[in-house]
Amino acid sequence: MNGESKPRYKVIRYSGAADFSEVLRTDVKTSSTLLERESLRQYFGDYFSEIQLKTIVLEFDYVDRDYLEDYAAYYVRCYEHYERRCCRIHLFKSEFSSDEYDAYLEGSTGTITKEFLNTNYLGFLVVKPLPETFFGRTCITTYPSNGTRFFPVAQKYEATLFGTRLQIAQTLPFQEQDSVVAACATSALWSALQRTSRIFKHGNPSPVDVTRFATERVPAMSRAIPNHGLNPMMMAEAIRRVGLEPFLATTRSGFELKGTLYAYLRGGIPAVLGVDLYDSSKQVAPSPEKTAADDEMIGSHAVTVVGYNMGLAAAVPYGATKFRLKATQIDKIYVHDDQIGPFARMETENHEACVGGKRIPALGTTWKGSTKGNTINAVTEIVLMPLYHKIRIPYQVVLETVLRFDHLIADIKAKAPSPVTSVPDLIWDIYLTTVNDFKTALQKENLISGKKLASVLTSGMPRFLWRATARHGDQTTMDILFDATDIEQGGFVVQIIDYDNAVIPLVTMIAQNFPISQLHPTTRKIMSYLLRVSK
Amino acid sequence: MNDRPKASAPARETAGSHPTLQAWLKSEDATVVVNEANRLSGMVIDELERRQQLDPSELQKPFTV
Numbered sequence: 001m002n003g004e005s006k007p008r009y010k011v012i013r014y015s016g017a018a019d020f021s022e023v024l025r026t027d028v029k030t031s032s033t034l035l036e037r038e039s040l041r042q043y044f045g046d047y048f049s050e051i052q053l054k055t056i057v058l059e060f061d062y063v064d065r066d067y068l069e070d071y072a073a074y075y076v077r078c079y080e081h082y083e084r085r086c087c088r089i090h091l092f093k094s095e096f097s098s099d100e101y102d103a104y105l106e107g108s109t110g111t112i113t114k115e116f117l118n119t120n121y122l123g124f125l126v127v128k129p130l131p132e133t134f135f136g137r138t139c140i141t142t143y144p145s146n147g148t149r150f151f152p153v154a155q156k157y158e159a160t161l162f163g164t165r166l167q168i169a170q171t172l173p174f175q176e177q178d179s180v181v182a183a184c185a186t187s188a189l190w191s192a193l194q195r196t197s198r199i200f201k202h203g204n205p206s207p208v209d210v211t212r213f214a215t216e217r218v219p220a221m222s223r224a225i226p227n228h229g230l231n232p233m234m235m236a237e238a239i240r241r242v243g244l245e246p247f248l249a250t251t252r253s254g255f256e257l258k259g260t261l262y263a264y265l266r267g268g269i270p271a272v273l274g275v276d277l278y279d280s281s282k283q284v285a286p287s288p289e290k291t292a293a294d295d296e297m298i299g300s301h302a303v304t305v306v307g308y309n310m311g312l313a314a315a316v317p318y319g320a321t322k323f324r325l326k327a328t329q330i331d332k333i334y335v336h337d338d339q340i341g342p343f344a345r346m347e348t349e350n351h352e353a354c355v356g357g358k359r360i361p362a363l364g365t366t367w368k369g370s371t372k373g374n375t376i377n378a379v380t381e382i383v384l385m386p387l388y389h390k391i392r393i394p395y396q397v398v399l400e401t402v403l404r405f406d407h408l409i410a411d412i413k414a415k416a417p418s419p420v421t422s423v424p425d426l427i428w429d430i431y432l433t434t435v436n437d438f439k440t441a442l443q444k445e446n447l448i449s450g451k452k453l454a455s456v457l458t459s460g461m462p463r464f465l466w467r468a469t470a471r472h473g474d475q476t477t478m479d480i481l482f483d484a485t486d487i488e489q490g491g492f493v494v495q496i497i498d499y500d501n502a503v504i505p506l507v508t509m510i511a512q513n514f515p516i517s518q519l520h521p522t523t524r525k526i527m528s529y530l531l532r533v534s535k
Numbered sequence: 536m537n538d539r540p541k542a543s544a545p546a547r548e549t550a551g552s553h554p555t556l557q558a559w560l561k562s563e564d565a566t567v568v569v570n571e572a573n574r575l576s577g578m579v580i581d582e583l584e585r586r587q588q589l590d591p592s593e594l595q596k597p598f599t600v
Contacts, residue, residue: 185598229599250589274598299600319579339600381593396587404576411572416565417555509553513560520573 009162010058011098014091017045020056024127027058028087031131039368040135040176043341048091051122051141055092057101059161062088064126066190067136069206070181074225075130083129086136090161091122105162114164121166124159130178138174140342142307143334151307151334151343153195153270172270172306174342175207182207184302185230185272186214187338189238191304192270192386199268200388202242213241229300232382235272244386247394252380253361254348255318255328259430261305262327263395263466264385267432271305271385273335275363275378278353281371295354298367298376305383306343307334315427321407325399326429326471333363340366346378353377390485391432391464393492398466398482401522402428405480406470408523409507423506424472432484435461447476447499461494462486470503477502480526493529508534 012023021041025033064086075082096112104112126136139159142151154170173194177187189210197204205213208225214234215224222228230238236246251257261271276297283293311331315324330348337344347364354360362377369375406426413423433441439457442448448456464484470477479497486492498504511527512534519527559565 183597183599188598229597231597232594234597248589250587250593253586256583256587277600300596300598301600302598319582321576321579323579381596382589396583399583400580403579404573407576407579408569408572411568411575412565415568416559509556510560513557514565514569518566518569520577 006060008060009101010060011096011101012056012058013095013097014048014053014056017041017048020044020048023056023058023089028089028127030127030134032134039340039366043344043366047140047341047343050143051091052093053091053122054095054120057090057092057161059088059090060085062086062126064088064128064136066175066206067126067128070178070208073208073212074181086129087127088159089125089127090159090166091124091140092117092120093122094120117161117164118166121159121168123157123168123171126175128178133176133178135174135176138342139168139171140174141168142170142343148310149307149334150266150310152265152268153306155195155198172304172336172342174304174336174338176338178207179228180226181211183211183227183229184338185235185274186210186227188272188302188304188336189214189230189235191306191336192272193239193242195268195270196244196386196388197242200244202244205238205242210238214238216241230302232274232384235302235384239384239386242386243389245389245391247385247387247391249383249385249394249396250381251383255316255325257380257383258308258327258330258348259325259399260383260395261333262308262330263398263431265305265308267434269385269387269432271383272302273305273380274300274302274382274384275380276300276353276355277365277367277376277378278355278362279369279376280353281369281373281375283354293354294356295377297355300381301337301339301378303335303337303344303346305333305335308332309334312349321403321410323403323406324425324427326427337365351377353379355379388464390462393466393482393484393486393488395430395432395466397488397522398430398468401482401525402430402468402480404520404523405526408510408519409503412506412510423503424475424477426470426472426477426503429467429469429471431467433465433467435463435465438465438467438481445476448497456495456497459495465494472502475500475502478504491525491528493525496526496529496533504530 021033024030071084100112103110123140125138128134128136139157142154154172157168157171159166177183186207190207211227214230218234218237239246249260278295280295282296308330309332310329312329316328333346334343336342351362351364352359353362362379365376365378367376462483462485466482466484468480477500481494483492483494508530511530516524516527
């Protein structure tokens, strides 16, 4: 093939999930096959079909930094011999033959060019020379865009194959736990830190580094490696060790979960989601104090949230105030689940688990239950975000401020004399952003122009902002920008931008005529800003 | 300032000085409405906060599967 006794690469035409399993067994020589791992085999089969995989190039004898770190930390001292080199599997969405690729490497002019390979590149999987769990760093392109799927934490990623630089337009590295230096929590954190290392410029820890960081100052009852899991305190410690601040939220219901995930994901920050898994096809025996038999608990699991699907047609009004948040249109989140695969789907609607005799909201997973079908549901326990230290104001504070403000307008609109009734009902889009991203977006959105636009673009703002955009129908009516770097007691309203005069004139009139000392302190911050700028 | 004004007619009416509305905002009725709005949104927020309280034992539970 390339003049050496040991082949350095092999080109294979892909024709299905069974094919991939066979490639792993005969060419990559994994000691177990995907056939033994039903969920993963089916997942990769479906995913490869979705991204239209046609050709595989195996790159043998590949040195993977992450695996090398794990190898040096643990595997090298095992009596059993483990290889230190991996096999990297490259994926392409066009068909080409081994002869054609040989010709390309030999410099001949043919079908294959650098541009051809780059245009058709779908990403790669590193296969580690380990038994059982062998998928190392995996960077595969996201699902194709359909207008409702969003992967705000996905980023460009480069790979070099025999001197050809290849680019994956949108991905976030994934790897499955090896159950030695990394359990699920380590893998989930590792993926999240791959993203934050790029946006917040910190070091890029390998899985073994993550486990060590997590367990150095929070000693476990037993040894840290082999690792059998991390608790939230350990995960938080690993985040601190890379120079970031952990932000922990506990949430179960759709409104809080969707709102929190959306707010940070849209700001480019991935979340580690800790869940309890329950199998609805198996029940434990009911006890006298329970009204229903509990679903059998499988265990506690951690995944990285990397995207969402805005599949619901309209925002769902929340609670007694009927507050409408855009994030409630989410019907699926996408996660790196080391037991399923990258960009695995979790459904947010119509799933419950019976726990303690009560039915509680849960996420639908693609895990296989004890019977046929996806019967395993995930009850959210924690959401953990690695944040830059300057992001101090949490989402919940902004949500409270906007919710109170929205309800004040709605109540006055409902009860004050006309013509206030013409003020529209609002849907709020709340998310974290940066000053640069906000100003770039404002230029694209074409909501304002002329001197007003120039005034906003040239005004000084903090690096991190919470953006709360109010809309009615297709019309954007205002933006409230909050300083994410402020303290909670501070004023923290940076700017309010009125786009269509539909709501702000009323609010300004309230600020000018109602004693604002009687307003809630959070609403007072918005009113004080409007009073200041109206003078 | 804004080169593309999009104000609807009734809303623009409120932008100026609407004497009825201004008078109402200064009245006891407005105070009652605002207090009720504060009470209801406070209730919703308390419920949100209550649901987010962390059981300290959860911090010790490892994610292992």
